[in-house]
Amino acid sequence: MTSNSIVHTIPKARNLTVKELNEYDHILVMFSGGKDSVACHLNLLQLGVDQSKIELWHHDIDGREGERLFDWAITRDYCQKYAEAFNVPIYFSWLEGGFEREMTRNNQKKSRTWFEVPNDDGDVYLHSAGGTRGKEATRMKFPQIGADLSTRWCSAYLKIDVATAAIINQERFQNTKTLVITGERGEESANRARYEMFEPDRSDNRNGKRVVRIVDHWRPIRDWKEGRVWAIMAEYKVNPHPAYRLGFGRCSCLFCIFGNADQFETARFISPLQGAKLAELEDKFSEFHGKRVTMKRKDSLHDLYAKGQVYEATKQNPKLVQLANSETFDEPIILNNWTLPNGAYSESCGPT
Ligand code: SF4
Known part of the structure; x- marks a missing residue:
């Protein structure tokens, strides 16, 4: 098939119709397990999109080779169980070594990307790409807080680039039409409010001479308020990730660089080992650079932990803390009695 043989009408409206959605061969929902990614998936169900085209994609922030540093222990299995409950395939992908490897790069190349690939029989295989080219570089510091993805590199290196590599390196996306869906909402920051709702994805290659790949990127909930996200979760009775119930x-x-003192102290309370390791790394980075190199501009992590207060919902819920620290999500995904979690409408302190 050549580029001329793929008919692709670019949707005019920012809100795609079911007909327009069903014209894609693949619909990939980038699925962190957080409420906005859940809302993106439920929105497709509500619209009545052909479910055989939908896939959930989850990026393991810490990779699978080293220790858990930033992520919640429960997230991977929560995502897996969610996918099973809705009978939708889920594929995992990650940068080898994850957050820690990229953050502690010392005269090294960026590592390779691992991603799961289904075959025609429905079996899933692990593939990898990259890791051999590119310049050797040194970080030995945390990502910087801000909107610029070159300094706040965690989102770019551990999520966006991982998805791009996994699309580019799978033949099944060649000569087909793919829609990538992400759940940024304008309410979260002025920067996000300016994101395009619909545009070609970074992996798009519709005018390619050798390889043709049509990939669009849609942000269907950019203009949704938080209330609408919880409303669709309530409608489908989806048990939210334990993080929300912990406040x-x-x-x-778990230890997002944008978190405030209360979030960091609560995260440390939930996972003291991860909290201590991050503080150790901060000391190590300062030693390496011969000057103070902290995650936050003003406070060291030790100071931040000391200033914060553990959320009441976390203090009063040891069983839920245990669940958050477990690698098995053993609660139902669909609840009989759905209630709004403690963390709803509370401080979010997310990426700008
Ligand atoms: S911005 Fe926060 S949540 Fe996103 S990858 Fe970086 S640390 Fe994780």
């Missing part, structure tokens, strides 16, 4: 307003990394 967190958003769920992505």
Whole structure:
């Protein structure tokens, strides 16, 4: 098939119709397990999109080779169980060595990307790409807090680039039409409010001479308020990720660099080992650079932990803390009696 043989009408409206959605061969929902990614998937179900085209994609922030540093222990299995409950395939992908390897790069190349690939029989295989080219570089510091993805590199290196590599390196996306869906909402920051709702994805290659790949990127909930996200979760009775019931307003990394003192102290309370390791790394980075190199501009992590207060919902819920620290999500995904979690409408402190 050549580029001329793929008919692709670019949707005019920012809100795609079911007909437009069903014209894609693949619909990939980037699925962190947080409420916004859940809302993106449920929105497709509500619209009545052909479910055989939908896949969930989850990026393991810490990779699978080293220790857990930033992520919640429960997240991977929560995502897996969610996919099973809705009978939708889920594929995992990650940068080898994850957050820690990229952060502690010392005269090294970026590592390779691992991603799961289904075959025609429905079996899933692990593939990898990259890791051999590119310049050797040194970081030995945390990502910087801000909107610029070159300095706040965690989102770019551990999520966006991983998805791009996994699409580019799978033949099944060649000569087909693919829609990538992400759940950024404008309410979270002025920067996000300016994101395009619909545009070609970074992996798009519709005018390629050798390889043709049509990939669009849609942000269907950019203009949704938080209330609408919880409303669709309530409608489908989806049990939210334990983070929300522990009082967190958003769920992505447990120790997100954007977190405030209360979030950091709560995260440390939930996972003291991860909290201590991050503080150790901060000391190591300062030693390496011969000057103070902290995650936050003003406070060291030790100071931040000392200033914070553990969320009441976390203090009063040891069983839920245990679940958050477990690698098995043994609660139902669909609840009989759905209630709004403690963290709903609370501080979110997420990426700008
Ligand atoms: S959740 Fe926070 S720490 Fe994790 S990748 Fe996103 S910005 Fe970085």
